[in-house]
Structure formats: C-alpha cells, structure tokens
Amino acid sequence: MTTEAPDLHADPRRAALLDAAASLFFERGYAATSIDAIIERAGGSKRTIYAMFGSKEGLFEALIRENTERMFSAELFGGQARPLEAALSGFAVHLLDLFTRPRTIALFRLVVAEAGRMPELAESFHRLGPLRGRHWLARVLERAQTEGEIRVADPQLLAGQFLGLVRSDAYFEIVLGLRGPLEPGEIESMAEAAVSTFLEGQRPARRVNAPDEEI
Template sequence: MSDVAEAAPRRRLSEADRDRLLRAAAHGIFLRDGYTAARMDDVAHAAGMSKRTLYQHYASKALLFEAVMQDSLCPLGIDPAAEAEPDLATALRAMLVSLARHLFEPQQVAIFRLIIAEVRRAPELADAFHRAGPGRGASSIERRLAAEIDSGQLRLADAHQAARMLFGAAIGAAHMFLLLGLNGPPSEAEIERLAGEAVEIFLRGALTDRAG
C-alpha cells in the first residue's frame, strides 16, 4: 500500500460561489488601487480564477464595479418598519436614522471616498454608485412624501426635491465633514438629534392646515 495518500478531489465551485469570490476580490482591489488603476488580471488572480472566468461573469470593469457597489451598499436601505410607520414625523425620523447609520459606517465612507477620487476619470461610476446606494434610501423617503402630498397632508411641489432637501438637512453636513476627515462619525444620539431637528423644521413649513 502506498504511503502517499491520494489527494481528495477538489470541490467544484458553483456559479454563485465563483461570483461571490470574484466580487470579494474586486472589492479589495478597487479599494487598494482605485477604479482607474485596478486591473482585471489582478482581480482574477486574487480570486484564484482565470481572467476568462472573470469575463464570463463580468464583461467589463464597469459592470464588476457596479456589482461590488451593490454588495457593499446592499444594507443601505430603509428599515421596513420605518416605512410602515403611520405617524409621518416618526416615520421620517426613523428613515433618516436608518439611512444615516449605514452612511457613517467605515466601509461606506471608504466607498464614498473612492467614488469622489475617481469620478472625474470615470463619470459612469457616479450613476452606478447612486443606483446601488444612496438613491435607494432617498427613494423611500420620496415615496412617503409623495403619498402625503397626494393625501393633502403636505404642501410640496416636488417630492423628489423635498426628499433631497430633507436628506441634506439631516445628514449632509455631518457626512461631508466625515468624508473630509474633519470629524469622526456622529454618535447614535447625535444622529437621532440631527434627524429629529431636520424633520421638525421641515414639517413646520410643509404641513398643510388639513394635517393639523
């Protein structure tokens, strides 16, 4: 009997496993090298796969980057309980807090900084990033505002612009200072305070007499 044990057959990866490994490898390469300098060869090597396999999953670096954004920002949504909350002020505060918690996480901050650094050389990144992340969260706020406008509770001309204004008032300044490295992430109490004050001021000007 041979002293050399036969090697166990290597488990064949499923398509889903390959895809997961490729996205994980790409995430590290993009954060390390930036979008423009990142090479598909390096992604394939980091994932332990061939470049051909990589291109079978993602036909371009732009598509791969968008997939990585979707993975990185997939939690960047609104708590369903917040969306279902019947009281408007409570719902808006909860939605903003939910969104802010994700935006201030270190991984999300790193992704934002990458986009800012690369967007002039690769403008398509901005759309991919917005679709994958912040746009989804803001859309939830926009839908709630639109419903309240339709029911006569709010006097607003444009739910889309109103959602952006509310988002900016609650989160914009703190997020910008964090991205610039001027401040650290706000505490949970600070996030709740910022959201509460923004909603109070917003509704003071937007609620109709009927809502009162």
C-alpha cells in the same frame, strides 16, 4: 436546480473574486488596483476574471452594482408612514446610519472618483441606491399632504431638501475622512434636530407652540 437565479448568487468563485476586488478597490482606488493583486488575494487565475467580467472595468461595474444593491436593500426604506414626524425621524436615522458606515463611504468615494469617466456607473449607483430613498420619502410627503399634515409644492424638491438637511455638514466631513462613523446617540440627536428644523423652522418668534424647549 430548484430555483436558480439566472446570473449572480451562489457562485463561490465569483463571490470570492468580487470580495477580494471590492476590498482592494476600496482601499487603493480603481486605477491603483491591479488584476494581479486581486488574483493574489482571491486565488485562481486571471482567465477566470476575464471570462466572467470581460475586463477590469467590467469587474468594477459589477462590483459597484452588486454592492450598491446589497447595501441599499429595500427594507431600509419601508417603515411606517404615519404619523409624519415619526416617519421622518425613522427615515433620518436609517439614512444616517447607512450613509455614514465605512463601507458605504468607501463605495461612495469610489463612485465619485470615477463619476467623470464612468457616467453610467454613477447613474446606476444613484438609481439602485440613494434615489430609492428619495422616491420613498417623496411618496411619504405626498401622502402627508393629502392628510393635511403639511403643504407640499414639489414633493421631489422637498424630499431633496430633507435629505440635505439630514446629512447636513456631517456627511460632507465623513466623506472627506475628517471624522469617523457616527455613534448611535449622535445619529438620533441629528435626526431629531433635522426633523425639528424641517417641520418647525428656526424662527421661534413665529412658532405657536414649541413642545420640548429647554428654558
């Protein structure tokens, strides 16, 4: 009883139930996963689930929220902010690494699948997860503007552009299960390519100097 968290953490029963439920929801989806199956994997009694989470949907919501918070932990979005090129590269690598992990993909699929029927769930996933990254990025872009490295009309819109550019089409394909998670080398080259296009564009005739161009 030294410094006890109010609700979560350090309840092994609760953690076991959430773990079993997460792996089942991840592999079978929400509707196809039964409370019986969760109990069969975690042990214990259904009463415990209903006492702790109220309903199947309550269990699902708690699970999505806590997994989102754990996966998108704050350290990922706190790197150096200067110089801009390095900040963007580092952010892009973190983003690709995090977003393309199998567990992150499974979580995203689950949220997308139920987004039409559980709008608050999708909202909380976005707020606790991806939105934090976009806000951090927008702040970086705003600071770069005050230092004259870039001219920004709308930092949020520009941050959204950069996010899309980094994910490119590869994220789309991974979400669809058409390719497995990315190799570290792929992540780095995709991040470099995204930063380059974002800053310099693809029309070389208008570039003054193109530093590392192959002949």
